[in-house]
Amino acid sequence: MCLAIPGQVLSIEDRDGMRMGMVDFSGIRKEVCLAYLPEVQVGDYTIVHVGFALTRIDEASAQESLRAFAQMGVLEEELEQLRESDAEGTAGPGQGGGAQP
Amino acid sequence: MKYLEEFRDGQAARRMAAEIHAVTRGEWAIMEVCGGQTHSILRNGIDQMLPAGVELIHGPGCPVCVTPLEVIDRALAIASLPDVIFCSFGDMMRVPGSTSDLFQVKSRGGDVRMVYSPLDAVTLARKHPARRVVFFAIGFETTAPANAMAVLQAQRLGLRNFFMLVSHVLAPPAMEAILQSPGNRVRAFLAAGHVCSVMGYHEYLPLASRYGVPMVVTGFEPLDILEGIRRAVLQLEAGRAEVENAYPRVVTEAGNLPAQEVLRRVFTVCDRTWRGIGTIARSGWRLADAFADFDAEQVFEVRDIHATESPLCQSGLVLQGKLKPNQCAAFGHECTPRKPLGATMVSSEGACAAYYNSGRFQPRAQPAVGQLAR
Ligand code: SF4
Numbered sequence: 001m002c003l004a005i006p007g008q009v010l011s012i013e014d015r016d017g018m019r020m021g022m023v024d025f026s027g028i029r030k031e032v033c034l035a036y037l038p039e040v041q042v043g044d045y046t047i048v049h050v051g052f053a054l055t056r057i058d059e060a061s062a063q064e065s066l067r068a069f070a071q072m073g074v075l076e077e078e079l080e081q082l083r084e085s086d087a088e089g090t091a092g093p094g095q096g097g098g099a100q101p
Numbered sequence: 102m103k104y105l106e107e108f109r110d111g112q113a114a115r116r117m118a119a120e121i122h123a124v125t126r127g128e129w130a131i132m133e134v135c136g137g138q139t140h141s142i143l144r145n146g147i148d149q150m151l152p153a154g155v156e157l158i159h160g161p162g163c164p165v166c167v168t169p170l171e172v173i174d175r176a177l178a179i180a181s182l183p184d185v186i187f188c189s190f191g192d193m194m195r196v197p198g199s200t201s202d203l204f205q206v207k208s209r210g211g212d213v214r215m216v217y218s219p220l221d222a223v224t225l226a227r228k229h230p231a232r233r234v235v236f237f238a239i240g241f242e243t244t245a246p247a248n249a250m251a252v253l254q255a256q257r258l259g260l261r262n263f264f265m266l267v268s269h270v271l272a273p274p275a276m277e278a279i280l281q282s283p284g285n286r287v288r289a290f291l292a293a294g295h296v297c298s299v300m301g302y303h304e305y306l307p308l309a310s311r312y313g314v315p316m317v318v319t320g321f322e323p324l325d326i327l328e329g330i331r332r333a334v335l336q337l338e339a340g341r342a343e344v345e346n347a348y349p350r351v352v353t354e355a356g357n358l359p360a361q362e363v364l365r366r367v368f369t370v371c372d373r374t375w376r377g378i379g380t381i382a383r384s385g386w387r388l389a390d391a392f393a394d395f396d397a398e399q400v401f402e403v404r405d406i407h408a409t410e411s412p413l414c415q416s417g418l419v420l421q422g423k424l425k426p427n428q429c430a431a432f433g434h435e436c437t438p439r440k441p442l443g444a445t446m447v448s449s450e451g452a453c454a455a456y457y458n459s460g461r462f463q464p465r466a467q468p469a470v471g472q473l474a475r
Contacts, residue, residue: 004295018254030217033220049243049295050244055351055352057350061351068324
């Protein structure tokens, strides 16, 4: 949960009064709240923690972090959590929602 | 070094370790605060690359580990209610309360969901107006902005069925409590980079000067951690005690101002009990009174639930750096990641679990100093 991973902003939109964006994490796409980074633009890299972009970083350090996390074996764990969310309808394409009644 | 080979920048890491060897004269205990850093240190064998004089001790920076048993019991009580959808980050799912955990509640028919973002819980509350949706809000300053925004969003949307069970903790008061504790050995801190990305690092300036300890803002990757250690040792050897930023690509002195503003609005500083450590004054956040309607602790009346820790567990000493995990008698015997007795074995970021998963069953072996320094 503590690991914040870098991703690239693909698109930005306003949803229910909230600045949201689609962010790509090594191939997994996820909706991310951009409210705390009013200056972030499409194409920028940002560090995301529990669905919120907290800092903008340059592409080189983003790639460097992703490589380091992959080597540490923590990237997979973290991406797994991205995939496994049980919330219905908020998951990205190709992901099942909660199996709850 | 077997671990070193595993990461690509083994070369660079070896160079930095050699520099640390070259500048170290004294004996220094340095605490990394963040559980993510503990994980990285053990995973990459960074502790074994350091000179004998430099000891890393692992601080209380794993929020899953420090969430008190009774808060988990309260979560379990709420999650068991038939009209509740209980949402939690994945890491909390298998953390044992006194008699059960969230997974077990789920397998007994409780509607427990693992969410990635607290906004997912808000979405669930909108979709299920007849149910009460409760989000388990734990974490340090890094996680709090997300949780705060979820409360604001629920308010904006006029949701009456969204609640938060809040157990937020703050890093600087815990660091100060460690410095004040009798027998403290910590001479320098690696301050957690991502906490500082939100809060900045001005909070550390008075701590560094009052206690005479260097504070180096440090990232998570192996090279970041080595750089943090190198700067801390340089300060210690020179008799300096300053706040330094060794993670400037992510952290600024001021931090994220929009996030801080929302935090101030939604949360109020409160005393907080840390699992294994006890109560630390003004070391947490609770929902501000203006948001009492969203406060699960008040709405569900669970404040009377109390619990006591296993007497075998020494995690309080581990969290303060007074005992290495593998010096605990229960480590690897009664206590394993599959059957954790205490706080620091439950999460992969806890010091005990990090030691177990990295095969550190014995107290530290002498590092190959000559080999590294070459
Ligand atoms: S090994 Fe287990 S019992 Fe011992 S301190 Fe760690 S968590 Fe507690």
